[in-house]
Amino acid sequence: MKGITKRFQNVVANDKVDFSVKSGEVHALLGENGAGKTTLMNILYGLYQADEGDIFVRGEKVLIKSPRDAIKIGIGMVHQHFKLVGSNTVVENIALCLQTDESKTPLKLLKVFRNPLPSVEQRIKELSQRYGLKVDPKAKIWQLSVGEQQRVEIIKALFKGVDVLILDEPTSVLTPAESEQLFKTLQTMTSEGHSVVFITHKLEEAEKISDMVTVLRNGKVVASIETSKTDKRTLARLMVGREILFRLEKAQVAHGEPVLEVKGLKALNDQGLLALKGVSLTVHSSEILGIVGVAGNGQKELAEVITGLRKATEGEIRILGENVTNRSANVVTQLGAAYIPEERIRVGVVQGMSVSDNMVLKSYRSSSFANGFWLKKNYIEEYSKGLVSEYNIVTPSPQAPVTLLSGGNIQRLILAREISGNPKLIIASHPTYGLDVGATEQIRRLLLEQRKNGAAVLLISEDLEEVLSLSDRIIVMFNGAFIGEMPAEKANVDEIGLLMAGVKS
Amino acid sequence: MLSSVLSVGLALVAAALIFLSFNVDPVEAYRRIFIGSFGSWYGFSETIVKAIPLMLCAVGLSVAFKARLWNIGAEGQLLMGAIGASWVALTFPDAPAYVVLPSMFGLGFVFGAVWGLVPGALAAKFGTQVAIVSLMMNYVAGRVLEYLVYGPWKGPGEWGFPYTTKFSASAQLPRLAGTRIHYPTLLLGLLLALAFFFVIKRSKFGFEVRVTGENPDVAKYAGMSYFKIALMTMLISGGLAGLAGVGEVAGIQLRLRTGISPGYGYTAIIVAWLSQLNPLLVVPGSLLFGGLLVGGDAIQMIGLPFAAVDMFNGLILLFMVGGEVLTQYKIKVKF
Numbered sequence: 001m002k003g004i005t006k007r008f009q010n011v012v013a014n015d016k017v018d019f020s021v022k023s024g025e026v027h028a029l030l031g032e033n034g035a036g037k038t039t040l041m042n043i044l045y046g047l048y049q050a051d052e053g054d055i056f057v058r059g060e061k062v063l064i065k066s067p068r069d070a071i072k073i074g075i076g077m078v079h080q081h082f083k084l085v086g087s088n089t090v091v092e093n094i095a096l097c098l099q100t101d102e103s104k105t106p107l108k109l110l111k112v113f114r115n116p117l118p119s120v121e122q123r124i125k126e127l128s129q130r131y132g133l134k135v136d137p138k139a140k141i142w143q144l145s146v147g148e149q150q151r152v153e154i155i156k157a158l159f160k161g162v163d164v165l166i167l168d169e170p171t172s173v174l175t176p177a178e179s180e181q182l183f184k185t186l187q188t189m190t191s192e193g194h195s196v197v198f199i200t201h202k203l204e205e206a207e208k209i210s211d212m213v214t215v216l217r218n219g220k221v222v223a224s225i226e227t228s229k230t231d232k233r234t235l236a237r238l239m240v241g242r243e244i245l246f247r248l249e250k251a252q253v254a255h256g257e258p259v260l261e262v263k264g265l266k267a268l269n270d271q272g273l274l275a276l277k278g279v280s281l282t283v284h285s286s287e288i289l290g291i292v293g294v295a296g297n298g299q300k301e302l303a304e305v306i307t308g309l310r311k312a313t314e315g316e317i318r319i320l321g322e323n324v325t326n327r328s329a330n331v332v333t334q335l336g337a338a339y340i341p342e343e344r345i346r347v348g349v350v351q352g353m354s355v356s357d358n359m360v361l362k363s364y365r366s367s368s369f370a371n372g373f374w375l376k377k378n379y380i381e382e383y384s385k386g387l388v389s390e391y392n393i394v395t396p397s398p399q400a401p402v403t404l405l406s407g408g409n410i411q412r413l414i415l416a417r418e419i420s421g422n423p424k425l426i427i428a429s430h431p432t433y434g435l436d437v438g439a440t441e442q443i444r445r446l447l448l449e450q451r452k453n454g455a456a457v458l459l460i461s462e463d464l465e466e467v468l469s470l471s472d473r474i475i476v477m478f479n480g481a482f483i484g485e486m487p488a489e490k491a492n493v494d495e496i497g498l499l500m501a502g503v504k505s
Numbered sequence: 506m507l508s509s510v511l512s513v514g515l516a517l518v519a520a521a522l523i524f525l526s527f528n529v530d531p532v533e534a535y536r537r538i539f540i541g542s543f544g545s546w547y548g549f550s551e552t553i554v555k556a557i558p559l560m561l562c563a564v565g566l567s568v569a570f571k572a573r574l575w576n577i578g579a580e581g582q583l584l585m586g587a588i589g590a591s592w593v594a595l596t597f598p599d600a601p602a603y604v605v606l607p608s609m610f611g612l613g614f615v616f617g618a619v620w621g622l623v624p625g626a627l628a629a630k631f632g633t634q635v636a637i638v639s640l641m642m643n644y645v646a647g648r649v650l651e652y653l654v655y656g657p658w659k660g661p662g663e664w665g666f667p668y669t670t671k672f673s674a675s676a677q678l679p680r681l682a683g684t685r686i687h688y689p690t691l692l693l694g695l696l697l698a699l700a701f702f703f704v705i706k707r708s709k710f711g712f713e714v715r716v717t718g719e720n721p722d723v724a725k726y727a728g729m730s731y732f733k734i735a736l737m738t739m740l741i742s743g744g745l746a747g748l749a750g751v752g753e754v755a756g757i758q759l760r761l762r763t764g765i766s767p768g769y770g771y772t773a774i775i776v777a778w779l780s781q782l783n784p785l786l787v788v789p790g791s792l793l794f795g796g797l798l799v800g801g802d803a804i805q806m807i808g809l810p811f812a813a814v815d816m817f818n819g820l821i822l823l824f825m826v827g828g829e830v831l832t833q834y835k836i837k838v839k840f
């Protein structure tokens with residue numbers, strides 16, 4: 001792939017990316033969330049078309065307009081979300097990809113009526129034996145574990161005869177034992193001349209199984225090196241980047257009483273696996289506690305359990321001394337906790353409703369916005385107008401639906417809503433993720449201002465530079481646990497980078 | 506608004522083609538439908554009679570649909586409302602009208618609401634589909650009604666017909682002179698349409714309904730209880746359909762019998778969509794469909810089956826729902 005550029009509206013997802021895979025190698029594509037890894041591979045697989053740049057296969061320029069084209073030239077992809085029919089068997093799912101025979105002679109058309117399942121089953125057995133992909137061909141998909149379903153996807157790709165297999169964060173859904181098994185399969189595949197592109201943000205995986213590693217940051221290739229010639233420390237630095245964008249004035253403020261206390265908290269993720277393995281923390285008023293870690297190490301679950309959106313299986317959460325463990329999101333909000341969610345477009349705003357409706361999304365019950373049964377519409381409009389100008393939200397009008405707002409303005413809206421009530425506690429997940437420089441700076445300033453006003457802030461971010469410049473204290477999270485804690489003054493990027501990768505120095 | 510007008514227009518064109526295949530002049534057919542339903546005071550009064558139950562059901566359905574609870578059970582909820590009202594009328598034949606009529610509306614509402622609550626509660630608690638459960642409960646309601654009128658409630662003086670005895674005069678709704686318009690139910694329908702227009706737009710409950718319908722994840726994030734909203738909207742939806750059933754037995758049939766509804770609960774689904782889930786627009790919407798039902802009689806005279814009306818209703822819904830899907834796409838011309 002040469003000079004690939006892809007833009008989504010104003011965001012450049014891939015910026016003149018060069019990427020090449022040799023036959024028989026495992027090539028890790030490393031980068032933080034949003035670095036553009038999946039976009040690049042979706043272009044290779046024909047799901048997106050690049051705005052600029054060309055793709056060459058064995059030296060020949062090819063045009064890949066759809067996954068069908070990609071499969072034809074031997075490129076297969078296993079997505080994070082599998083594309084299988086749950087109520088059908090493994091054999092039936094794989095037989096679905098048989099219809100690639102496009103020559104339409106009458107004799108071949110007759111073949112449509114032949115039952116292909118026995119021959120497909122035979123072939124599945126061969127493949128699963130050869131590559132160590134254990135799976136029962138007669139089982140229904142819904143009966144299989146996530147790991148087994150992934151094996152079915154890989155068999156499907158092999159069945160289609162792919163030379164290059166792209167795996168998008170394959171281990172994120174696997175148990176450690178299943179991951180080991182997957183790595184063995186990949187070794188067998190490469191020894192037979194197949195190539196594998198392995199998308200990941202986990203350093204140790206990249207180091208362990210890849211021959212080459214390409215690091216993407218903000219849509220650009222920052223390095224493409226042989227894995228044996230580098231180490232985790234270098235990769236961590238490349239992935240996270242170390243240049244500091246801005247220096248923010250952080251006023252000296254004495255910390256006050258503890259606002260949020262978490263003790264021995266455990267919780268499960270959506271797959272039912274233990275995502276929080278007994279973590280404890282305390283945030284005081286006028287303090288910003290930064291939690292860094294590579295995404296998927298339990299940060300999302302931590303934020304959700306504290307804000308009442310996910311059940312804790314063990315442990316205790318107190319806000320201002322009151323036990324709020326497993327209480328509803330409403331109770332947590334009433335106690336003065338604000339939450340800036342990670343997936344702001346999906347859970348932070350109602351897209352089809354107006355800016356002013358979204359402004360009172362959490363406070364519509366309070367007596368300032370409603371008397372008894374009815375909402376005070378006029379007052380809500382006026383209140384929103386005030387916030388729109390105070391927080392520089394660019395919108396046609398307060399009545400305009402949120403769909404018309406840009407990402408940065410949606411984030412300003414959420415901040416305006418969450419911060420305007422002078423919260424005692426702010427839980428901010430990736431608050432500047434995907435925002436431009438101006439919006440990022442404004443949002444960071446707002447968080448510091450709240451700290452000065454006495455709020456306790458729990459800042460969860462993958463952006464090391466952000467955490468370093470804002471926090472008073474930093475905790476590094478890895479694999480559902482806290483593996484390092486330090487005051488911000490004593491923090492060191494290299495050391496944190498290693499801790500994020502799970503390496504204790 | 507445009508999509509509603511367009512859907513009706515496309516349905517008119519499509520139905521015209523089918524009329525042609527019956528060798529019926531579509532212009533003549535539409536003229537007859539219009540004259541039959543809106544062309545005379547008698548026709549118009551019958552249109553209003555049919556619009557009353559449609560209005561009550563469709564107002565309730567717009568509330569449920571707004572929260573994305575696909576209540577297909579208005580028909581059964583209507584029948585249950587009729588059963589509740591009939592029980593009051595048959596049990597207290599001697600009570601005065603000012604006691605018995607409000608009690609009939611009250612119990613009719615409760616019966617319909619319970620019939621709506623069941624699919625709502627199952628959905629909120631166990632994640633079942635409201636559409637499927639509420640649809641199945643229509644058949645249960647139909648059988649319950651049949652059991653009653655063929656069995657324990659069968660009137661002794663009704664020559665073996667599946668009818669209850671006629672309600673006493675105090676359990677009959679007053680009608681507008683010379684018509685079958687039972688105006689108390691009509692006023693109730695208009696009032697509720699107006700009330701729910703404001704409830705959806707300007708109340709805390711309406712706000713919760715809108716947020717839940719737009720995005721249940723955000724509703725949860727904002728601390729709203731999905732369980733509460735599912736129960737409340739289904740209670741309102743079922744209850745209003747129940748009121749429609751009360752109007753039919755107390756205002757039109759004057760007894761409980763089979764066949765009290767020619768599918769009002771189903772047609773109301775189309776009315777609600779055509780009115781863009783806006784309770785105020787439900788009023789003209791139900792008049793339009795009431796007119797179609799009345800006009801259906803007129804086209805039988807020129808050699809078309811009554812089912813042509815059902816076909817027309819179906820076409821409108823098809824174009825509405827189909828159009829909804831198509832609005833998600835952009836037309837791109839490639840050379």
